[in-house]
Amino acid sequence: MTQTLVAIGTRKGLWLARSNDRNTWSLDGPHFLMREVPSIGIDTRREKPRLLVGVRSEHWGPTIMRSDDLGQSWDETPEGAIHFPDDTGAAVERVWQITPDVHDDDVVWASTEPQALWRSADRGETFSLLRGLWDHPHRPEWGAGFGGAAIHTILPDPTDPAEMLVAMSTGGVYRTVDRGDSWSASNKGIKAPYQPDPWPEFGQCVHKVARDSARPARLYAQNHHGVYRSDDNGGTWTSIADGLPTDFGFTVVAHPTRGDTLWLIPVTADSERVPPAGQLQVQRSSDAGASWVTCSAGLPAPSYTCVLRDAAAADTNEPAGIYFGTRNGEVYASGDEGESFARIAEQLPDVLCVRAAVIG
């Protein structure tokens, strides 16, 4: 029997929700109590899944923990899994993203604050800095959004192992076609309304990017005001915000198996970081952003919470499940692609990261 696992990273620890039917959930935790969990990777590429978790203590710094028994026990690489080479003079502040590769089962990608991309060839036990992006001439001009100077999105290209896209706030989208040796800004069409030139080459505050599962050159971006789609792997972007209650938000999730379907969680505005009209809601499109449906059944109103960029995820069940966590420590689950939601956790610390997977 398969089980659905929802891993919930919060400001003060990790919780693991499990369900055999996506109706009844058990909640296990906290793991790493009083440590922040901003990133989770659930690596299901082998028979025995591996959990990789970015953990950060305000006192004792960041690290990556891993579990090969779904959280019953945790290991840490003795020398630390991820640290900058001496010559950089930099130190990892926070691991923001942990992403299993789509071509090589041993490869895991990670990204950090400060903005850096890392590659592991041993399933996340040790990581090496990708110099091509670290040495990019734009790097001194990349900014730090309120969340920090971090790369928050890593999207390997399933059609070509040499291609990859990353994104950061505030720096924008960057793309490589040569396995990370060189990178180009890829923000044409994404507006930066907070800059004197609203159409810069880079510097956009892209909050999250997701890749369409059926048509990998199609991408969706939730920007700091603006929702965009690219049909040419980030070469150009066009707005798909028409029909949404607001173009602000942090997260975007693409359907894991069906093309043209995506979910957003709208936030009223930069200046009002609460749900539109006080209704916690998900916006779903089944036509690549041409039209939107409000999904709010089972979600609270009035609500004045917010959902952060990594605090939403989908599972690969049919129909797909969609999950998200709020800054006031609640986690909602839908087993019907957003038609209805149920709360599966409450009274947690503020939720930073949610990842879901089908296990077994």
Added chain:
Amino acid sequence: MSHGVQIILPAVLRELADGAGELVVPIDGEAALLRTILDTAFVTRPLIGGRIRDETGGLRRHVNVFVDGQDVRRRGGLDLMVRSGAVIHILPSIAGG
């Protein structure tokens, strides 16, 4: 005559030292730089070293080190010369919410 200092670990780091709360660290001569002492103390326990200092070698912002009761940040930081027989406390600062 052998020289050394004592390091007192906070409870939260003791599991990484096989439960030990105190470490005795030998030094060459009657005094040594604090950074050298920390290097020596944690060369075989890199996870503890990484909790106290980041990969640049700097003390983490919310970690405090006291030598004979004095906060080293006010006394030269990691370049402080520490005499043999000194007691070094490593403590988390008051931070967070």
